[in-house]
Amino acid sequence: MSLKRQELIAGLTMTGPWVLGLLTLTLYPFAASLWWSFCEYDLLGQPRWVGGSNYARLARDISTGGQFWQALGNTAYYAVASVLLSVLVGVSLATLLSQTIRGRTLMRTLCFLPAVVPTVAAAVLWMWLLDPQAGLVNKALTTLELPAQNWFRGTSAAAWPTSWPTDAGGRVFGSKDGLVLMSVWGIGNLLVIYLAAIGDVPRALYEAAEIDGASPWRKFLHVTLPMLTPVIFFNVVMGLIQSVQAFTDVYLVSDGQGDPAGATMTVSLYLFLTAFKDLDMGYASAMAWLLFVIVAMATWWLFRTSRKWVHQ
Amino acid sequence: MSTVEPRSPKPEARGRLALLFTLSLLLFGCQPVSETASQPEEVIFWHFWGGEDRPIVEQIVVDFNASQQQYRVRAIAMPGNNLDLKFFLSVAGGDPPDLLNHDEPVIADWAHRDVLLPLGEMATPEELDRLNDWLFPAAKQLGSYDGKLYALANGLDIRALYCNQTMLEEHSLPLPRTIADLDRIAETIAPPGQQEYQRMGFLPNPDRLWAWGVVFGGTFWNPAASETRSMITADDPKNVAALEWMAGYSQRYGPSVVSSFRSGEQALTGTSFLMLADRRYAVMMDGQWRLRDLAAARDTGAGGLAVQGEEDTPQDKFTVVPLPPPPGGVKNAGWVNGNSFIVPKNSKCPQGAWEFMKFWSGLDNEARAAQACADGGWIPVSHEVVNQPAYQQALRDEPLLNVFVELASSENQHPTPPLPVAAYYLQQVKRAAQNVMFREGTATPEAVLHGAAERVRLRLEEVLHEE
Amino acid sequence: MKSNAMNDNHETSSNIAGKVLVVLATALFAIPLVWMVLTSLKTPEQIANAPYSWWPSPLRWENYREAVSAMPFLRYLVNTLVLCLGSVAGTLFSCTLAAYAFARLRFPGRNLLFAVLIATMLLPWQVTMAPRFLLIRELGLYDSLGALIAPTFLGNAFYIFLLRQFFLTIPQDMIEAARMDGASELGILWRIALPLARPALATVALLQFVAAWNNYGGPLLYLNDPQHFPLAYGLERFVSSHSTQTHLLMAAAVLFTLPIVAAFFLAQRLFLRGIATTGLKG
Incomplete structure (x- = not known):
C-alpha cells in the first residue's frame, strides 16, 4: 500500500466521526433553513414557497437604511472592536501571566474566572458597574476628572471616533462599547488558549535568544509572537464568527429589544426577534444566509491573507 | 430524514383530526378508564414564574393536586424566551405541553396560527357566560382574539x-x-x-x-x-x-x-x-x-x-x-399587561388544564385565588376575587394597592392590540x-x-x- | 562587563514593569468578581435601597443556605457532572482525531472538507435550532442527557479548528521520521502528537467542561423532566421580570463558579507539565 493511499485511508477514518456528524446533524438543518429563506414560514404552520421575496425585502431594507441595515452596522462595530481588543488583551495578558511571579496561579485563576460567571449574573454585575448615573466605572472616571460615559445607554451609531470631539459633555462611549467591555472581561477562554500556546513554545528557542542577549521585549517580539500566530489567527477567525452571533449578553443588556433606540440591535438579536417574536422565520432565514455569505467572505479573506503572517 | 420534515398531511386534515380529537376528549374527558385505578391524569404545565413568585406558584400547584384526585399538575418553569422556543419546538415535534402560562402578548399571534384551543372547547357554555361578567374588561381583552376567548388571565400588570x-x-x-x-x-x-x-x-x-x-x-x-x-x-x-x-x-x-x-x-x-x-x-x-x-x-x-x-x-x-x-x-x-393561561391544540389533557386554570384564576374558587394574589402582591382578574377577605386584608395592609386595583377594573386600560x-x-x-x-x-x-x-x-x- | 551590567539593569526594570502590570490587570478583572461576592452577602433590602454601596451590612450568610436549599442541589450537581464529563470525553475523542487529520495528513479533499468545517459554524443557531431538534428527537434522544452528550462524539468545529492550530506547530520532521520508521498514523498521533499537544488537550477539556457546566439553553430545549436538569437551570429560578432575588442569584453564582476554580487548578498543572515535556524534547 502506497504512502498516499495509506494517508487517504487514515484521513478518512480520522475525520470519520465528524463527517458522520456533518451528514446527520448539520446538513439537514442547513438545507432546511436555506429552503425556508425562500418561503413564508411562521414556525407553527407549513412553509409556503414565495421565491426570492424575502431577499427582495432585505435588499429594500438595505437600500433604504432600514432596521436590518442598522443591525448590520451595529454587528460590524461590535465584531471589529471586540475582536481587536480580544487579540490585544489576550496576547498581552497571557504573556504577562506567563512570567515567573509569586501568586501566578491565583492571578491566572482570577483572570479566567469571569468566563465562568453565568451570563445572567455577569449582565446584572455590569449593568451596575456601568450605570451612567452612579455606577462604579463612571465614578472612577469622574474621580480622575474624566468625563462620565453613557455606557449601555448611548445611541450614537459609531461611538467613536466620529463623535469624539463633538458629543456633549465628552460622552464618547456608548451602549455598544459597554458590550465590548463586557466581552473583554469574559476573555478567559481565550486566555487559556493563549497560555497553552505559550506553554507550547519550545524552551530551546528562548534559550537561544538569551544566549544572543535578547531583552524580554525582544524575546516576546521574535520568539513568543511568531509562535503564537497560529493561535492569534484562530482567535481572529473564531472571534469574528462568535461575535457576529453573540446573543445572550446582548439580549440581557438591551432589554431584549436592542435598547436604546436600536443601538444594540445586532443581526443576531434582530434574527431572533424576527423568527420567534414576529414568527417570520422565512425572512429570518434569508437574513441568516446573507450573514453567512458575508462572514464566509470575510473568513475566506482572513485565510488567504493568513499565509503572509501565520507561522507554519 | 423524510420522516422528520412532514409533520402532518394537510392543514384541513390536521384541523379535522384536531376536531375529532377534541370531540373525543369532550365525550370521554381524560378520566382514567377505570375509576378504581385512580391514577390521576397528568397535566404538563410550563410557566415562566421565577424569583420570589416561584414558591407561591409551587404552593398553588401543590394545593391543586391535593384538592382533587382526578388530575395531577406537573409544573416546569423556565424564562419566557425559553418558553417560546420550547413551545415552537414542541408544536413541530407534535407533543406540546397541556398548559402554558405566559406574560407576553403572544395570544393573537399563536391563536391566528391555529395552535391554541379556544376556552370554549373546555368550558361549558354556562362557565363561558359567567367568565364574561366575571373578568375585568382588561383581563377579557387580554385573552381574546377574533371574538373568542383563547386565554384566561390570572393576574394583571398595572x-x-x-x-x-x-x-x-x-x-x-x-x-x-x-x-x-x-x-x-x-x-x-x-x-x-x-x-x-x-x-x-x-x-x-x-x-x-x-x-x-x-x-x-x-x-x-x-x-x-x-x-x-x-x-x-x-x-x-x-x-x-x-x-x-x-x-x-x-x-x-x-x-x-x-x-x-x-x-x-x-x-x-x-x-x-x-x-x-x-x-x-x-x-x-x-x-x-x-x-x-x-x-x-x-x-x-x-x-x-x-x-x-x-x-x-x-x-x-x-x-x-x-x-x-x-x-x-x-x-x-x-397600557395593561398580564399573565394568562393558554392550552395548546394538541394538549393531551385540556380538561385538566381547564380545571387548574380555574383553580388559579379563581373562578369557582375565589378564596384560594385571593390568598395567592395577596401572597404575591398580584392584581386579581375579577372583582369577585378582590372582594374576598384575604385580598381585602391585603388592601388594608397595603393601602396603595387600592390604586392599582381600581385601575385594573377601569374600562380605559388596554393591552397590546390583539x-x-x-x-x-x-x-x-x-x-x-x-x-x-x-x-x-x-x-x-x-x-x-x-x-x-x-x-x-x-x-x-x-x-x-x-x- | 559594562554592557552586560546595563543589560541586567534593563532586564530587571522591565521585569518589574511586567509584574506591576500583571497585578494591575488582574485587579481590574477581579473587581467585578469581588463585587459579585460582596453582593452575595447583602440583604435584599440593602440591594434595593443602596444598590451602589460596596460593603454588606449586615452580613447575610443565610443567602448561601437559601440558595442551595431552593433547588435539588445534589441532583442538579450530579446531572451537571455527567453532562460535563460525558461531553469532555466525546469532544476529546472526536476532535483530536479530526484535528490531527486536518493538520498533518495530506489526503485529497482535505482542504475542501476543512472549508466545510469552518462553514458549519457560520449559520446562526436561531435558524438551525428547530430542524436539529427534530433530528435529535427522531434519534430517540429527546428528554435524556444523551441528547446533549451524543453529539459531542461527532465532533465540534470549534475544537477541531483549535486543535488543528496546535498540531500545526509540531515540527514536521518529527512526524516524517516516525513515518519513515513505519509507524501508523494512529501510532504517530498517540505516541508523538498527543504528548506534545498535552497543553492543548487540557485546554480543550477545560473549555468543554466549562461550556457544559454553563450550558443552560441546550438542556432546557432537549430535556423535559426536571429530574434531568443541570445546575445552570437552578440558577435561573432567582430571576424574574419583576422580582429578581439578586442576593440569592449572586450567592448561587459564587457557588456555581467555585468548582471551576478546582477544575482550572487541575488543568493548569497540565499546562505546566506540557511546558516541561516540550522543553525536554524540543
Whole structure:
C-alpha cells in the first residue's frame, strides 16, 4: 500500500466521526433553513414557497437604511472592536501571566474566572458597574476628572471616533462599547488558549535568544509572537464568527429589544426577534444566509491573507 | 430524514383530526378508564414564574393536586424566551405541553396560527357566560382574539405613578393630577440647562407611549376597521400629541441625559427600585410589584434620606397616583399587561388544564385565588376575587394597592392590540418613540409613528392574506 | 562587563514593569468578581435601597443556605457532572482525531472538507435550532442527557479548528521520521502528537467542561423532566421580570463558579507539565 493511499485511508477514518456528524446533524438543518429563506414560514404552520421575496425585502431594507441595515452596522462595530481588543488583551495578558511571579496561579485563576460567571449574573454585575448615573466605572472616571460615559445607554451609531470631539459633555462611549467591555472581561477562554500556546513554545528557542542577549521585549517580539500566530489567527477567525452571533449578553443588556433606540440591535438579536417574536422565520432565514455569505467572505479573506503572517 | 420534515398531511386534515380529537376528549374527558385505578391524569404545565413568585406558584400547584384526585399538575418553569422556543419546538415535534402560562402578548399571534384551543372547547357554555361578567374588561381583552376567548388571565400588570411625597413637599409641589403638574414637578426639581443632573422630577419612558397615547385619548387599534390597513392606528394624532409631549423632555434635557437616566428602569437593574435607591426620581412610572420594595424599605427603616447616612431624618413617604390626563384626555387610562393561561391544540389533557386554570384564576374558587394574589402582591382578574377577605386584608395592609386595583377594573386600560402582529407592533412603536427621545436628530414624532404604523400595516397584510 | 551590567539593569526594570502590570490587570478583572461576592452577602433590602454601596451590612450568610436549599442541589450537581464529563470525553475523542487529520495528513479533499468545517459554524443557531431538534428527537434522544452528550462524539468545529492550530506547530520532521520508521498514523498521533499537544488537550477539556457546566439553553430545549436538569437551570429560578432575588442569584453564582476554580487548578498543572515535556524534547 502506497504512502498516499495509506494517508487517504487514515484521513478518512480520522475525520470519520465528524463527517458522520456533518451528514446527520448539520446538513439537514442547513438545507432546511436555506429552503425556508425562500418561503413564508411562521414556525407553527407549513412553509409556503414565495421565491426570492424575502431577499427582495432585505435588499429594500438595505437600500433604504432600514432596521436590518442598522443591525448590520451595529454587528460590524461590535465584531471589529471586540475582536481587536480580544487579540490585544489576550496576547498581552497571557504573556504577562506567563512570567515567573509569586501568586501566578491565583492571578491566572482570577483572570479566567469571569468566563465562568453565568451570563445572567455577569449582565446584572455590569449593568451596575456601568450605570451612567452612579455606577462604579463612571465614578472612577469622574474621580480622575474624566468625563462620565453613557455606557449601555448611548445611541450614537459609531461611538467613536466620529463623535469624539463633538458629543456633549465628552460622552464618547456608548451602549455598544459597554458590550465590548463586557466581552473583554469574559476573555478567559481565550486566555487559556493563549497560555497553552505559550506553554507550547519550545524552551530551546528562548534559550537561544538569551544566549544572543535578547531583552524580554525582544524575546516576546521574535520568539513568543511568531509562535503564537497560529493561535492569534484562530482567535481572529473564531472571534469574528462568535461575535457576529453573540446573543445572550446582548439580549440581557438591551432589554431584549436592542435598547436604546436600536443601538444594540445586532443581526443576531434582530434574527431572533424576527423568527420567534414576529414568527417570520422565512425572512429570518434569508437574513441568516446573507450573514453567512458575508462572514464566509470575510473568513475566506482572513485565510488567504493568513499565509503572509501565520507561522507554519 | 423524510420522516422528520412532514409533520402532518394537510392543514384541513390536521384541523379535522384536531376536531375529532377534541370531540373525543369532550365525550370521554381524560378520566382514567377505570375509576378504581385512580391514577390521576397528568397535566404538563410550563410557566415562566421565577424569583420570589416561584414558591407561591409551587404552593398553588401543590394545593391543586391535593384538592382533587382526578388530575395531577406537573409544573416546569423556565424564562419566557425559553418558553417560546420550547413551545415552537414542541408544536413541530407534535407533543406540546397541556398548559402554558405566559406574560407576553403572544395570544393573537399563536391563536391566528391555529395552535391554541379556544376556552370554549373546555368550558361549558354556562362557565363561558359567567367568565364574561366575571373578568375585568382588561383581563377579557387580554385573552381574546377574533371574538373568542383563547386565554384566561390570572393576574394583571398595572402601572401608575409612584411619587416621593416628601420630596414634593420639600419643593411645595402638589401630587401630579394633570400633565401640567407633572411638567412643573420636572422643571422645579431639575431645572433644565444644567451640565449634570443628580436627580429628576419626572422623565417619561418612551416604551410607555403605549400608556400615554391612551391617556391622551389615542388608540392603537380600530377593531371596527373595514380594511386591514386602517386597523393599525399608531399614528393617531392623539398618540402623536402624547409623543410630542414626551419628546419635549428630551428637547429640554438633551437625549443623552434622558437616556442615561432611563437606565434604572431596565429589566435587570430593575432589581433595585431607584425611587428608593438615591432619590433619583421624585415621580416614576412603575408597576404594582414595586409595592413589595416599598414595604421592605419601610420595614428596615431604609429609603430616601435615611440611606444617605443621616439616621435622624425621617424616611421619605411614598404614594401612588394614576397617570394624569391632559385637558380632554382620558382618566384611569393606561397600557395593561398580564399573565394568562393558554392550552395548546394538541394538549393531551385540556380538561385538566381547564380545571387548574380555574383553580388559579379563581373562578369557582375565589378564596384560594385571593390568598395567592395577596401572597404575591398580584392584581386579581375579577372583582369577585378582590372582594374576598384575604385580598381585602391585603388592601388594608397595603393601602396603595387600592390604586392599582381600581385601575385594573377601569374600562380605559388596554393591552397590546390583539392582532396577529402584536409582538412586532409592540416593538416597532417602542423603537419609534425611543428614536425620538434618545437620538439627536430631526425625526419628528409624527414621522416616526407613521413609519412604524406603515411597517406594521405591511406585515399585518402579509400575515392576514397569506392563506 | 559594562554592557552586560546595563543589560541586567534593563532586564530587571522591565521585569518589574511586567509584574506591576500583571497585578494591575488582574485587579481590574477581579473587581467585578469581588463585587459579585460582596453582593452575595447583602440583604435584599440593602440591594434595593443602596444598590451602589460596596460593603454588606449586615452580613447575610443565610443567602448561601437559601440558595442551595431552593433547588435539588445534589441532583442538579450530579446531572451537571455527567453532562460535563460525558461531553469532555466525546469532544476529546472526536476532535483530536479530526484535528490531527486536518493538520498533518495530506489526503485529497482535505482542504475542501476543512472549508466545510469552518462553514458549519457560520449559520446562526436561531435558524438551525428547530430542524436539529427534530433530528435529535427522531434519534430517540429527546428528554435524556444523551441528547446533549451524543453529539459531542461527532465532533465540534470549534475544537477541531483549535486543535488543528496546535498540531500545526509540531515540527514536521518529527512526524516524517516516525513515518519513515513505519509507524501508523494512529501510532504517530498517540505516541508523538498527543504528548506534545498535552497543553492543548487540557485546554480543550477545560473549555468543554466549562461550556457544559454553563450550558443552560441546550438542556432546557432537549430535556423535559426536571429530574434531568443541570445546575445552570437552578440558577435561573432567582430571576424574574419583576422580582429578581439578586442576593440569592449572586450567592448561587459564587457557588456555581467555585468548582471551576478546582477544575482550572487541575488543568493548569497540565499546562505546566506540557511546558516541561516540550522543553525536554524540543
